[in-house]
Amino acid sequence: MMERQKTGIKGIDVMLEGGVPSGSIFALSGPPGIGKSIFTLHFLLEGARQSQRCIYINLEEPRSNIDNSLSQFSFAEEFYKYEKKGLIVIKCMEYPEYERVYPELMKKIREDDSIQRLAVDSFNCFFTAVHNPNYLNINTEINVRKMITSMFNLLRKKNLTTMLVLEANSDTNNSFYYNIPYLVDGTISLDFISLGSLERRIFIPKMRWTKQYDSTKPFVITKKGIVIKEESEEEI
Numbered sequence: 001m002m003e004r005q006k007t008g009i010k011g012i013d014v015m016l017e018g019g020v021p022s023g024s025i026f027a028l029s030g031p032p033g034i035g036k037s038i039f040t041l042h043f044l045l046e047g048a049r050q051s052q053r054c055i056y057i058n059l060e061e062p063r064s065n066i067d068n069s070l071s072q073f074s075f076a077e078e079f080y081k082y083e084k085k086g087l088i089v090i091k092c093m094e095y096p097e098y099e100r101v102y103p104e105l106m107k108k109i110r111e112d113d114s115i116q117r118l119a120v121d122s123f124n125c126f127f128t129a130v131h132n133p134n135y136l137n138i139n140t141e142i143n144v145r146k147m148i149t150s151m152f153n154l155l156r157k158k159n160l161t162t163m164l165v166l167e168a169n170s171d172t173n174n175s176f177y178y179n180i181p182y183l184v185d186g187t188i189s190l191d192f193i194s195l196g197s198l199e200r201r202i203f204i205p206k207m208r209w210t211k212q213y214d215s216t217k218p219f220v221i222t223k224k225g226i227v228i229k230e231e232s233e234e235e236i
Contacts, residue, residue, distance in 0.1 A: 008046030011228020015213040023159040029166040030190035048082035052116035058092045059125040095125045121165035
């Protein structure tokens with residue numbers, strides 16, 4: 001039986017036959033404001049609850065933004081408790097800094113067998129950085145591709161369960177970005193649809209080693225975080 005890792009969002013775990021496959025690399029995709037960062041917090045917290053060490057690499061936001069987001073939710077105190085214990089490690093850095101420390105950071109991840117979950121937010125930085133030579137020491141597309149390939153190989157050998165956050169509707173023209181959905185083991189897509197008013201929906205177009213869930217489900221963001229909303233419910 002396939003071992004699975006819960007996302008921390010009950011309704012999504014049901015859609016995934018209990019969670020994402022252990023050791024898989026999956027993408028979380030969606031437009032700005034849809035709830036990707038909140039999903040990431042759930043993913044990290046659930047790992048910590050399972051006594052797994054979780055690493056969160058944020059390449060876009062300062063730590064204060066993460067704390068502001070946490071302050072909205074009832075699980076904030078529990079999250080900080082696990083962070084204090086070292087089960088959740090958050091590293092916020094701009095891409096140029098990440099590019100400099102990448103080899104040493106990956107070495108530490110490779111050597112630390114206690115690390116079982118990794119989240120990178122946003123993985124788009126690997127592609128947008130190619131078009132900003134002022135930001136990179138290695139600023140060619142081929143070198144970024146090599147970095148990504150190396151990273152994927154490391155993660156698969158390490159047997160980490162890895163989430164890569166992708167900003168949908170990215171304005172990058174880098175063709176490699178569009179290959180990521182084919183390289184990862186699964187994709188969880190969050191989006192808005194208009195039904196007179198905007199509604200958040202989740203769809204899982206791909207998840208290897210998992211029976212495909214063919215329909216979308218609505219979700220809402222509450223004090224508890226992301227909650228899957230049943231079609232018959234009007235409010236959570």
